[in-house]
Amino acid sequence: MNELAHSRTDWRAKLWAEWLLLLFAALTIALALLDPQPLTKYQHWLQLPTLAGLMGLLIAIQGIRDSGLVQHAAVAVVAKAHSLRSLGLLLVIATALLSMVLTNDVSLFLIVPLTLAIGSMSNLPVLRMVVLEALAVNAGSTLSPIGNPQNLLLWQHSSLPFLHFAAAMLPAAAVMFVLVAAFTLLWLPRDRVELTPDKIDGQVTSNRLGAWSMVALAGMVLLMEYHQAPLGAALLLGLFALLARSSLARIDWLLLLTFAAIFLGLGHFAELPLVRDALDRLDFSQSLTLYASGIVASQLISNVPATVLLLDRTPDAIALAVAVNVGGFGVAIGSLANLIALRLAKQPRGLRLLHLVSIPFLLVCAPLVYLAWRWLG
Secondary structure, eight states: OHHHHHHHHHHHHHHHHHHHHHHHHHHHHHHHHHSOOOHHHHHHHHTHHHHHHHHHHHHHHHHHHHHTHHHHHHHHHHTTOOBHHHHHHHHHHHHHHHHHHHOHHHHHHHHHHHHHHHHHTSOOOHHHHHHHHHHHHHHHHHHOTTSSHHHHHHHHHHTOOHHHHHHHHHHHHHHHHHHHHHHHHHHSOOOBOOOOGGGSOOOOSOHHHHHHHHHHHHHHHHHHHTTOHHHHHHHHHHHHHHHOHHHHHTSOHHHHHHHHHHHHHHHHHHTSHHHHHHHHTSOTTSHHHHHHHHHHHHHHHOHHHHHHHHGGGOSOHHHHHHHHHHTTSSSGGGOHHHHHHHHHHOOTTHHHHHHHHHHHHHHHHHHHHHHHHHHHO
16 A cells, blocks of 8 residues: 555656646647747747756756765765754755755755655654755755756846845745744654664765766856856766766756746747736736735746746846745645655655645745845845
C-alpha cells in the first residue's frame, strides 16, 4: 500500500508539470491560429534573454550538483545537529540560502533527496520537512534576482542592478523567512536526532567539475548583469558539451519548454482585447490593487504566468515581484517549486499536508509582507 501511495503522489506531481506545458502549448497554438500576430510580437513575448539566462543557470547548477560539492557540505552540517528542531532549522536555512543562488527548483533537487536519505536512517519526519523546504525556497528565492523564474523575468525586464533589486526585495524576504523559521521550530518535535551520518553518501565525485561549475555560475550572473544572457548561455552550452556532456543530458529541458510556452501563451493572451479591457478597469498604480491582483492571479495560474500576464501593466517591477512571490504560497499550483518538492518526496498525502500548511501560511504572510514592504521598502 505504501508503494502504491508513493507511486500515485509521484504520478500526480509529475503530471502537473507536463499538464502545464501541454496547456500553455495548446493556448499558444490556438491563439496563433485565431489571432495571428507579426513575428516581432512573438519574439517579444518569448522573453529570449530570460530563457537564455535560465538555461545558463541550469547548466552551471547541474554541474555543481553532479560534482557532489553541495551534498558533501550539507551532510557535514547535518551531522552536527543534536535535535530534530535544530536539524530542521539547518535544512530550512540551507534550502533558503541555496535558493538564492541555485534557483528555487534546483535547491529542492539538492535538498529533498538529502532529506529523504536522512529520514531513511533517522527519526526525522520527512513529509513535514519537505513541506517546510517548499516554504523555505519560496521565502529564500524572493530575495535574489536569480532565485526564481519570476524574479529573473522581472529583473531582466526592469534593467535594475543586481544589488538594487535584492535590496528592494529584502523586507518581504525577511518577513517570509522569519515566519518559515518560526513555524519550523513550532511544528517539528523536540526529540533528539538518532542519526548515522556515515551512511549518507556525501562524497565529492569531481572537485574539478565543481570548481569550474562555480566559476561558470558566477560568470553567468555577471553576463546577465550586463544584459548578455544569450552569450553566456551559448558559452556554457559549448563548454559543457565539450567537458561534461553527461551533465547536459540531466538538465530539465522540459522546464525550459514549459516556461517558453507560458511566456508565449500568456503574453499573447494578455494582448487580447477582452483581457485588455478587463485589466484596464483595474488601477495598478494603486499598490494594494497590484499586490492583491498578483497574489490572486498566482493562485489561479501559478506565479510565473501571473507575472507574464501583469508584466506590462504595472509601472513598478518590484511591487509585482513582491506580490507574485507571496503568491507562491497557498495552493500547490501557486509555484512550480511546490509541485517539484512533492514530486521528489513521493510521500503519501503530501498534497493534502502542503495545502493544510501553505494556505493558512499565505493568509498570515500576505498582510505582514505588505505592511513590511510599504513601511520599509
